[in-house]
Amino acid sequence: MFESLFNAFILPENVTWFGQNLHLPSFVPYLAIAGTLGFILGILPMLIWIERVVIALMQDRIGPNRVGPRGLLQAAADVLKLFFKEDFLPKSVDIRLYYLAPFLTMLIALSAGAVLPAQNLTFRHGDGTLFRVPVTVGDVNVGLLYILAMSSLGVYGIVLAGWASNNKYSLIGGLRASAQLISYELSMGMAILCVVVLAGSLKLSDIVEAQNQLPFGIKAAPEFLRGSVFSWFWLQSLIIPVILYTISMIAETNRAPFDLPEAESELVAGFHTEYSSMKFATFFAGEYVNMLVVSALNAALFWGGSLPPLNLAILHIVPGFVWYILKIMMGIFLYTWLRATLPRLRYDALMNLGWKKMLPLGLFWLFLLSGYSLIRDTIAERRDSPLLPTTTRYLVSPDTATDRRTAPLSNERTHATDTSGSDVRARSSGTSVSPGGSMPSLAPPEEKPKDIPIP
C-alpha cells in the first residue's frame, strides 16, 4: 500500500530543463555540500539553546526564558552581543598565529563533515532500473581515514592558540589539549577499527550499508529486523567498541568531563583565555562543529546512519537524513547529559583511563572481533550454515568487491565497474540497489550502461 509513496521518492536520472539535459546524480555532491553546511551552521545556535535548556532541567533551574518564545532567541542574542564586543588584542602575542588559530579550528572541523553519509537517493535510469547514490560531498574510498586525519589536524588550532597567546594558562591548556588528543586518538582508532573489521570497508556509505542485514546474520530472524536496531554495529561489535568510541569522542572534543584544556577553575579559560569577541565565538562554534561531526560519525559507524530503527514500511517513508539527524542529536544530548552530571577528571586519571584501560581493552577487542569475523566468514562459506551471508563483507556488489580484494596488481585488463571516489558517474554505475525487505517497488540490481552524459 506504500508502493506509490515509495515511488514518489524515486527521481528520474535525466531531466530536461529549459531545453537542456540535466544529469541529476551529478548534482548530488552539490546538494550534499549545501545540506551539510546548512545543517551544521544552521543547527549551531540551536545547540547552545538545547544545551542550556537541558542542563537547566537537569539541575532544576529555569534556564533561558526571556528572549523569544521559551528563550529560543537567546543564542541569537548572544551571537549579536559577541559581534559588538571589543576585539581586544593582547600585547606580545604572535599576531599571525593568534589570528590563524580560531579559523584553523573552524575550517578543519567543517571540512571533516565532507564524507558524512546523509542518506541514499534513488534514481531511475532510462531503461527502468533503479540505482542509489549516497548523498555525501565526496564518497571517497578512505572516508574513515579522512575523518581521522582531519580530527588529528584539529589539535593544531588549539595548540597554536595556546602558544601564540603568550600566556602561561593558554600554553598549559594547549599542551594539555595536544597530549589528550594524541592519547585518546588511539582508543578511538581501535574502536573504529573494530567496525572496519566487521564491515570490510573504509567507505562510510559502505559501512552504513553493511549494517543493513539480519542481526548477526541469523537467517531465522524475522524480516522486519533486517537493518534494525539489533543489527547495527553497536550490538554486532559486542557493545565495547561503542563505549570506547563514545568516551574518546568526548575526550577528543575537549568536553566535560574531559575539558581539562579549558578547565576554568585551574586555567582561567585554558587555550582561549586571550581571545575575545568573534575570535572567541569562532573557537566556540568550532567546538560545537567538532561535536556534531564526531556524533555524526558515531551515528554512522555504530547506530546505523540513515537506517530506520525497524525495517517497517511506515518507518521507511521518513527520509533517511531525518533518522540520521535524530541519531546525531542523541549524541549531542549525551554530551549535555554528561556535562550536567559528571565532574572533571584529574589529569593523571585522564591519562590512566586512556592509556592503561581503554587502549588495552580496545586492542583486545580488535583481536577478538578479527577472530570472530574470520570464523564467521569461514562458516559462511559452508553452504549448510545458517550463519552470516556474504552481504556483510562485500557491499558494493559481490563480484566487483571480491575481484578487487583478491586480485593482486597485474597487467591484465580487469573490468572495473566501481572506481574510486569523486566521480559521480563511476559511483552511480557501481552502486546497485539492494532492496530492503519492505520496499517492493525496487527492481533487482542490474548493471547500468556506462555512457552517461555529464552536463
Next chain:
Amino acid sequence: MTPQLALFWLLAIISVAASLVMVRSRNPIRSALCLVATFLCIAVFYITLSAQFIAAVQIIVYAGAIMVLFLFVIMLLNMGAGQEMRDKGTLQTPIAVGLGVSFLVALLFSQRIVTLPRTNVSPELVDRMGEVQTVGANLYSPAQPWLFPFEITSILLLVAVIGAIIMAKRRI
C-alpha cells in the same frame, strides 16, 4: 593550461615556498608549521596521483602525529619566538647549497643517463591502485615480495618503543 596542471603548479609553489620558509625561519614553531603545510601539499599531490590511502596516511602520521609531537617538544622546551637558532660562520650553508644544487642537476639529467622503465599497468588498474583494498591485497599477497620488509619494519618499530620505555623509566 588544464585544471590538473594549474592545481599542480599551485601546490608546487605552495609546497616549495613553505619548505623554504621552514628552512629559513628562525622561529621553530613557524618552521614546524611550514613543514606541516608542506606535508599537506604532498598529501594533495598523492590524491592527484589517485593514491588516496597514502594521502590519508601521510596526513594522519606526519601532520597529525609526528608534527604534533614536535610542536609539543618545542613548546615544552620553551624555544620561543625571536630566539637565534643558527650558528654563524660555519661551512654548513655553502655545503648544503652545493649539495642541493648538485642533487637538482642530477635529478634533471637523470633521464639522459638512466632510462627508467615505463609502467605497463592498465588504466583501470591505475585508477584503483591507491585504494585500501589494492594496497592491502598487494602488501600482504604471497606473490609479492613486500610482506617480509613490512614485518621487519614492524619489528624495528617495536624495538624503538621498547628502547624508549627503557630510557624513560628509572627502574624496570
